[in-house]
Amino acid sequence: MISATSVVQSLLSGMAEGVNYSLYCLGLAFVFGIVRIINLAHGEFLVLGGYIAYWLLVKWGVNPLLALPLAAAMAGVAAFVSYRVFLQRIRTSSELNTLILTFGLGIFLANLYLQLWTADIRNIGVDWMEQPLSFFGIYVSVGEILTILISLAVVFGLYFFLTRSRTGMAIRVTAIDRDAAALAGINVERVDLVAFTIGGLLAGVGGPLLGMLAHISPGAGLHITVKAFILTVLAGVGSIPGLLVAGMILGVGEALTVTFINASYRELFGFALFIAILVIRPSGLFGRRL
Amino acid sequence: MGNLTRAFVSERTAGCIVTGFVLALPFLLSFNPYYTSVFVSALILGAVAIAWNLLAGVCGQVSFGHAAFFGIGAYTSAVLVTKWGFSPYLGLVAGGVFGGLGSLIIGIPAFRLRGPYFALAILGFAEVMKLLALNLTWLTEGSLGIMNIAPLPPLEVGSLKIDFYASRTTNYYVVALLMFAVYLVVYFLRRSNLGLAMSAVHGDDETAAGIGVNVFRTKAIALTVSATCTGVMGAFYAHYVRFLSPDTAFDGYWSVMPIVASLFGGMSALIGPMAGALVITGLDEFVFKRFFETGHKLFFGLLLAVVIVWAPTGLLGNRVGKRSEGDKR
């Protein structure tokens, strides 16, 4: 039978996983909430960040955490270029077009990575981060604590950026009422570009963490994008703190499904929840607030 | 001048060109089995794309999860044929029926949702179906998949025996036939009063309800017909490839590529998705693969992006679409 400690441990592992889920999906949710673009290349930006961190570690022994800013920057550049070259030109056409466009970009990037870095699966391993710590029979690793802290820092950092800084406020009001923002003198097209780039940066932060906690490969992006999607809908478009809660619900739900039912129903839990939320409460758990 | 070109590429002309092309293609390819089989895939995709476009282009409800109906159709037929000895021809029909029924399960709750949310609900449904196929091992063999699915039995017309096991060409013409059947269903549906209602719903739910359209029923019919056609194609796929696993039957390919093909060909023309499917397949097969055997998908992704940005109405979209508006003026 399952012991009580195991249930607690499982619960905790789900929460940890959930917080990281929130980080992985932050960029997608942000771009969807602000620019109204569902960025299907989100996962590929994330994977790019992961590869940057991996190569820095392998080539120069740079600690992947120190590589975070560079990884984020590169993903940001990728997002910036994608927006300037492609998305900007069809910003005003139908939602479907931007969807197909970003899907195409995703295919392009994933295959580019395949050509550049082969199909090998990469794991960013740092020994001291993998050391377990034990509290009353419950185990966590240094890396887990660290990645949770980073995730929380990024989520709250973004939240404060949006509510406190001038640029953040401009991004926020543009999301709420685009015309009103333009009439207040905000260059809304610039805001779109900035927001999309930030989305890329956020994705780029997730990559190294994904590489540390799990692994990266050229094709890993799509799975992340789909997960990010589920979370965005679960949280409700535009709710950034809501993402944290939604991430935990998903992470814990998956973990407990495994503990009490069976591992093969883990994914089913996520999608069933997704459909249920869509049908019962399409605005998500935390509605539309920024 | 403008009017002349407009008159030249009417929906009907475009339809005739594509029909002629499809019929002549095996001759153009000198019955080369490889290319024929490539275009069998293209036509399966084309048919699904036409069906998808009934929902999206005509009725305005975009789905991201047609793989659900494709997979349901494929599994229905495969299970009936391999486990209970049904005739594969009956399997095609059953695949359609179950595809349609499946669409109602998700459609009834999902019709309250709009735009991307509706699309996402269907996507979720496709994933759930895939996971069920994976876990209901007693029915679907789980991840091992169903192998050795019977091909369509040979047809005997007088002394002529049409075989579907070895020949790709016969399969090609069967799928061409199915595709035109799907096209005709969609074509006549759009011409009917229901089609008008769908166009009204495409514009706006409330306006449509305001002029007396039963919005729910209209959407349900569009989805069911679309899913039924997709289910039939799925069933055909099962007997053509003769192997099914949850990953192949519910592959995201069947959700995404119909959208891509439709956008590529143009959503405002009924024949657009078909043309799109053929052109995409052709480009990928004859152009990109020649340049770059292992990296051809890279071009494919780039091409998608380029087309969407610089030719957003698709190949046939603009002309045929504008024409119907021009008529009224």
Added chain:
Amino acid sequence: MKAKTIVALFVVFAVAAWSPGAWAQGPIKLGVQAPQTGALAKHGQEQVKGIRLAVDEFQKKHNVQVDLKVYDDESDAQKAAASIEKLAGVDKVHAVVGGYGSHLVGPASEAAERYDTPYFTTGAVDRKLSAKKLKNFFRLNHMPGYAAAQSGAIKEALGAKKVGILYNSLSATAEIAQEVKDQLTAKGVEVPVFEKFEKGTTNFKPLLLKVKDAGCDALLVEGYFPDYVGTIKDAKILNLPVKAYVGAWGIGTPEFVRELGPMSEYVYGTSIWEMGTAPKEAKEEEAAMVAAYKEKFKEEPSYIAMLGYLSGKYMLEAILKGGKASGSYSPEKTREALRSLDVMSPMGRIAFDEKGDPKYFTAALFQTQKGAQVVIFPTDRKMGEVVYPAVPWGAK
């Protein structure tokens, strides 16, 4: 105008498509169907490297030209069958090697049968593939050989009493998991945890906790690279108290050691071949192959590359042998030559039964010790002593 453009495009395709196949007798035409893109790209690419090496050597040795055609099946069943149509129907190759993944090999091998073209795969272990008794189907490895090595080693070399089996829901891993479970139960070993997980799972802790609570001696993970990484990392965090960690395939490879570093130590895995596991009679061949491979591709060959190499080699030999006997290359002669094959290879003795399955195939169970793979089972291929209990995360 637009319609004309489309028609013109189609005509271009059609012309491009129509390229008459060469019929002249002379070079051997060998086709390869393998995933070069998509989910299985990595395996397919290694496979092709091995085959290319075999072709090089064959040309040098026999002075016969080989036209190699490699087609990407994109890890897609439909494309796999279509690749065979192209190889057999258009390029008229004499035989096909390659194929990875039972769901791709299934449709492909049937297509090869339709064209009466010998098809020799190294990457499909599903039992149902040979149950069809296709006359053109051959393979180097199959499921029972893998499972026997695992269950045998767990029972005999490790002496575990309780085993937890976690397996990826993909078809090959699901099948081997079932097979191993049945074999273990028959041998009187308990399997209290037997669970399937989805590919892409990253949080393995809830699953591992079940293994912990059941008090298992050994953890058996039937999965792929990402699954090993995930389970080992999580087991380390949980300090999982088992005595052995056994993986299915692709574990303990050079890539595995490179990516996991110290956490690759002490894992057990099954393999058909790893550096240095060749039987005495084939040591020389193994060394030559490895040297040539390193020379050509600047990396160590994996077992997949080795399998690719062997399949290419034996297939070419068979075509040539059959051709010599009859004056022209024909499918029957090639098949006959393959069926009469009985050699000692770096992966052990190779001969085929009437279904095309390998008669003598057994995988070896090895343990990673100081980064090298030391075969510990079966006893006749044993290279060193087993370290037990020992797990990569250093528990117990």
Added chain:
Amino acid sequence: MLEVKDLSVRYGDAHVITGVSFQAARGAITCILGPNGSGKTTLLRCITGLVSPASGRIMFDGQNLQGKKPHEIVRMGLIMIPEGRRLWPPLTVEENLKMGAYLVNEQARIDGQLSYVFDLFPHLGSRKNQLCGTLSGGELQMVAIGRGLMGFPRLLLLDEPSLGLAPLVVREVFRAVEKIVDAGTTVLLVEQNTQVALSVAVYGYILEIGSIALESDAASLRENSHVKEAYLGL
């Protein structure tokens, strides 16, 4: 100050505005009147760069506005207060006002203008930390005008400021508008409430089905029989 010449706007195939010309004189209130759907809002959206015209010319202070983006037009000092307030409900009153000064970089000027707005609408002072989602219609309109003022407008475009407000509140709002004009800002007022509009404006235009049907000084418009019948309900 603002001169619009032969302006036409189309949405797809529909002609919303055809050949409209008018002027707004510096330092005064000019009004454009017209029934629902006559194209008033479209006209303003076109002037502020939210919609591009099919043809015609818009001159502001001697500069052509053609091809200018909304934020560039705002920077020139032409600011619109859109119909229906269009505030940002999750932001507080003060945040809304401050966002109006997005293009102003000096903190001192922002603070000065903020106290000017609170002087103009003393009512808002006590509510500055309240979320805009919780205000009444009149207060919202005041915040909206205040937000416009925060950008230091030289020409203020008011779109239906009286919409949905009680008569008493309307009077309060218009008193503020008059004060704004007295302080040197030019105002172009677009209204359905003809009575009030004509009582403050010096010159007026009547827009009907996308073209100017009538123009004159406010006093003669009040006396015009068509205006009386169709707009003043006399």
